[in-house]
Amino acid sequence: MEVPRDPAQCGAMNLTNALPWILLMASAACPAQTLTIRLYDHANLPAGEMARTTEVTTLALGHSGIQVKWLQCRGAAAPASPDATCDVEMRSNEITMRLLPLALDPKDPRTTEMACAIVNSEGGHYGTVYVPAVRATAKELDVAADLLLGFVIAHEGVHLMLGPAHSRSGLMRAGYSRKEAGDLQRVSLGLTPPEAHKLAAVLKVPSTMASLR
Numbered sequence: 001m002e003v004p005r006d007p008a009q010c011g012a013m014n015l016t017n018a019l020p021w022i023l024l025m026a027s028a029a030c031p032a033q034t035l036t037i038r039l040y041d042h043a044n045l046p047a048g049e050m051a052r053t054t055e056v057t058t059l060a061l062g063h064s065g066i067q068v069k070w071l072q073c074r075g076a077a078a079p080a081s082p083d084a085t086c087d088v089e090m091r092s093n094e095i096t097m098r099l100l101p102l103a104l105d106p107k108d109p110r111t112t113e114m115a116c117a118i119v120n121s122e123g124g125h126y127g128t129v130y131v132p133a134v135r136a137t138a139k140e141l142d143v144a145a146d147l148l149l150g151f152v153i154a155h156e157g158v159h160l161m162l163g164p165a166h167s168r169s170g171l172m173r174a175g176y177s178r179k180e181a182g183d184l185q186r187v188s189l190g191l192t193p194p195e196a197h198k199l200a201a202v203l204k205v206p207s208t209m210a211s212l213r
């Protein structure tokens with residue numbers, strides 16, 4: 001996932017203050033389908049930043065009635081003893097997301113990509129997010145890094161469920177520009193109705209990976 005380097009700007013909102021009531025609204029939707037994300041934080045995010053990041057991902061998908069279940073498998077938010085659920089076979093409604101601290105290299109344009117997902121036309125199970133690239137892009141867009149990180153995880157998660165297609169608008173745009181910064185700050189960037197419908201259908205009947213892919 002890349003972000004166009006458009007000029008312009010807007011001030012960052014106070015995400016910490018805004019989240020509680022938004023979460024309250026999201027919880028009223030009673031989402032029916034659940035996406036489980038096994039999170040491996042190799043970038044060692046502080047616990048507070050991780051909490052805000054996962055809240056944003058949960059909200060981004062919650063707008064579409066999708067509930068997110070988190071398994072913290074590595075990092076500050078992971079339990080001291082290994083979580084046995086991180087080691088069992090993944091089901092069709094589960095994905096693994098790795099957060100990596102791979103440094104930006106100005107000479108290598110590949111390092112400016114924020115994330116990638118290993119997918120075929122039906123999706124996949126493994127996604128990677130490059131935290132330094134997300135931080136650099138958040139600075140360009142003038143939004144909080146944990147805010148953008150939460151959306152990037154949601155974006156790659158949807159790729160893993162639905163495949164590589166992008167939209168012209170919303171969460172599944174190929175890249176976010178300053179034009180989307182306001183939606184990012186309002187935590188209102190979501191799926192299009194067809195994407196939401198398709199994702200709900202894919203998550204409806206969890207089964208083992210072997211039986212599906």
Ligand SMILES: [Zn+2]
Binds near residue numbers: 159166172
């Ligand atoms: Zn994408």
